[in-house]
Amino acid sequence: MISLQKFFGKDEQFFELLEASAEECRASVKALQHILKPGAQLALDEFSASRRKDKQITTQIGELLCRVSVTSLDREDIQALSNALYKIPKSLEKFAERFIIATSLLQDTDFSPQVKLLEEAVEVIILMLKELRKGFHMENTSRQNAILQQIEGEADKLILNLLKTEIYSRKHDPVKMIILKDLYELLEKVLDRSRDAGNVISNIVMKNT
Numbered sequence: 001m002i003s004l005q006k007f008f009g010k011d012e013q014f015f016e017l018l019e020a021s022a023e024e025c026r027a028s029v030k031a032l033q034h035i036l037k038p039g040a041q042l043a044l045d046e047f048s049a050s051r052r053k054d055k056q057i058t059t060q061i062g063e064l065l066c067r068v069s070v071t072s073l074d075r076e077d078i079q080a081l082s083n084a085l086y087k088i089p090k091s092l093e094k095f096a097e098r099f100i101i102a103t104s105l106l107q108d109t110d111f112s113p114q115v116k117l118l119e120e121a122v123e124v125i126i127l128m129l130k131e132l133r134k135g136f137h138m139e140n141t142s143r144q145n146a147i148l149q150q151i152e153g154e155a156d157k158l159i160l161n162l163l164k165t166e167i168y169s170r171k172h173d174p175v176k177m178i179i180l181k182d183l184y185e186l187l188e189k190v191l192d193r194s195r196d197a198g199n200v201i202s203n204i205v206m207k208n209t
Contacts, residue, residue, distance in 0.1 A: 011072050015133040017061050018078075021085040022126045024054040028089035029119050035096055036111055042100045047093040058086045077204050084197040088122070088190055095186045102179045109180065113158055114187040121151045121194035128201045136208040141201060148198035155191040159184055 031046035061082045065075055099106065128144045131137060162184055167177050 013064055014078055017057050019129050021054050021057045022129055024050045025085055025088040025122045028092040029122055032092055032115055044096055047096045050089040051093045054086050054089045058082050073204055077200055081197055081200040084193050087193045091186055091190045105176050117151050117155050118190055121148060121191060124148050125197050132201055136205045138205050138209045141205040145198045145202040148195055152191055152195040159188050
């Protein structure tokens with residue numbers, strides 16, 4: 001397999017920035033786990049910090065794309081991957097904002113199944129990026145992307161079940177149902193962005209093998 005670093009030294013900067021962006025996604029998931037714990041201090045500081053750092057990284061990637069004339073990766077793929085990653089901490093910050101506002105109505109709500117899937121998805125993305133830095137290995141990438149697709153499929157089943165049991169069952173008052181639907185959909189969007197990131201990485205490898 002061809003080493004990306006050997007032939008495209010400038011690409012190393014992109015990989016470093018993309019991995020740093022994925023690490024901010026991981027930090028946002030950790031922040032989410034923290035505020036969902038019973039008795040946790042409800043604050044946006046960790047979410048805001050991760051989102052700001054990721055915004056800076058996304059800006060750096062855009063500036064680097066303008067400066068670098070040759071890269072082994074398609075510019076559109078780099079931009080798409082960067083955007084997909086940035087939307088993860090951005091959406092989680094939105095979730096946290098709304099969760100904190102409505103926390104008095106959500107004491108008995110369990111978001112742990114979605115959070116577990118999200119944690120798994122982000123870890124797979126980080127692994128895929130590390131593998132991409134080493135070279136274009138279609139077999140490994142396909143296996144990892146299949147795991148992401150499975151996670152996203154489990155998330156779809158979960159949201160359908162939650163809509164059935166928590167929203168359409170009318171067991172909650174209308175205000176709480178609206179809040180729950182909003183929060184469930186935000187978490188689903190985050191998982192969709194994780195899937196999108198995996199698809200971009202998979203396409204990059206496919207184009208270069």
